[in-house]
Amino acid sequence: MRVRFAPSPTGALHIGGARAALYNWLLAHGPGDGGEARRGAFVLRIEDTDRERSTEENVAQILDALTWLGLDWDEGPISQIGNTPRHQEALAQLLADGHAYHSSATADDVRAYKARHGADRGFRGEPEASGAVRLHVPDEGQTAFHDLVRGEVSFPNASLDDPVIARADGSVLYNFAVAVDDLDSRITHVVRGEDHISNTPKQLLVFRALGVTPPQYAHLPLLHGPDGKKLSKRHGAASVQELRAAGYLPEAVNNYIALLGTGFAPDEEFFTMSEMAERFRLDRVSRSPAVFDEQKLRHINGQHLRALSTDELTARLEQFTGRSGLRGAVEISREKIQTLADFWPLAGFLFDGPADDPAAFDRVIGSGGGRETLAQARAALADLEPFTAETVESALRQIVERSGVKPGQVFQPVRVAIAGTTVSPGIFESVALLGRERTIALIDAALAR
């Protein structure tokens, strides 16, 4: 099996594209039917025949996003524009064989043709001496294929326009280049988004004209935004880069987008890449579009985050935040965050001092006897030795017992004093990590307000 992912570098790598790449990767990395460790090769090709919109920056960005996701390729990246000589050769062949012809017909001509022959009648041009190149489409029969996800799909040839496969300047167009490249790369399975399903008959016709056997096809359902429309920028984070910046883990992104459109097990949702590769099957892929739900991504991300060792999580958080020495804080925060981005707002006070939240201060310390209990806490902690989460806990709990108040009435003022807010990692652990000096200084500062 040889599969490929062929993005066009006209923008960042979108989530939908990432999923197509992932499914191809899973296909190639799953165990082979004959017991091979790997089922096949994953080829990366850059669809850059549109010189106007393709940029080097976008290529670099896409490669970077794929690398971050861990979707490494076995061959490529192949630049489609780099195959121009081969495209021209194939084009000349079709022209010589009479499978294609020059035509100067414009979009208006095509419209006029349909007005005359019926809206469901595909355009048929007259061969001319020059102009763009169109492929001859038969008037009879169907161009059909067995889609590995959807089953039989067919298009009546009579309704298909003779597609333009090369511009008047001789440069080839997408549907032609794709077929030639898939042929040359010996691609056996084309797995791509459903937005390409109506391109498939055109490509099949190119293969037929070339007299070769086409690959098999599988069209994945599209990803939609909450409004039911194709996922795009206006739905928020729509690119892999944005997901990365939002603090999601690549393994969680892969897990979630793989789940969108296929289940791997009836009652399980947490999977590693190798588990997914092992279980992935095209015929298990859903045929209906799925709505991208960032809340569920957050949930899955939290699970992957907690599955990481503290050392590994620390390394990722230090990379993400650009700070170092985070291990202790990570240890006491890891149960409380869902994304890498959640960490700093929760634990940043341990490094940069308390957050500024006057409302929390007034509510917890500035009223209800908060100052008094805080002062008691200061006294209890001032000479505490050793200064560990355990000793801090028993010291503070003694205050609770002695004064007969609810635990929160003692813990919350301390929390606000050191963190500035009412949300933080466990209070004993936080105090212990800060150490006696800093804790006392922070309590004094709060008492002085």
Place this chain on the structure above:
RNA sequence: GCCCCCAUGGUCUAGUGGUUAGGACGCCUCCCUUUCACGGAGGAGAUCGCCGGUUCGAGCCCGGCUGGGGGUACCA
């Protein structure tokens, strides 16, 4: 308009002729409990888009309809 695809709670899914229609996210309640989470126990939420048909029996098979989506470039 034309061509094509799709249709199970708000969302993602399991289910392939006989189930109290299962699970997950989200939401609600409770437990745990120092906040927030995590974890645990419950709960609300689906006439399986609609109408016909096949069948003793249909979410599952067939047809029509409706709704949604994609495509419709000398873009990819």
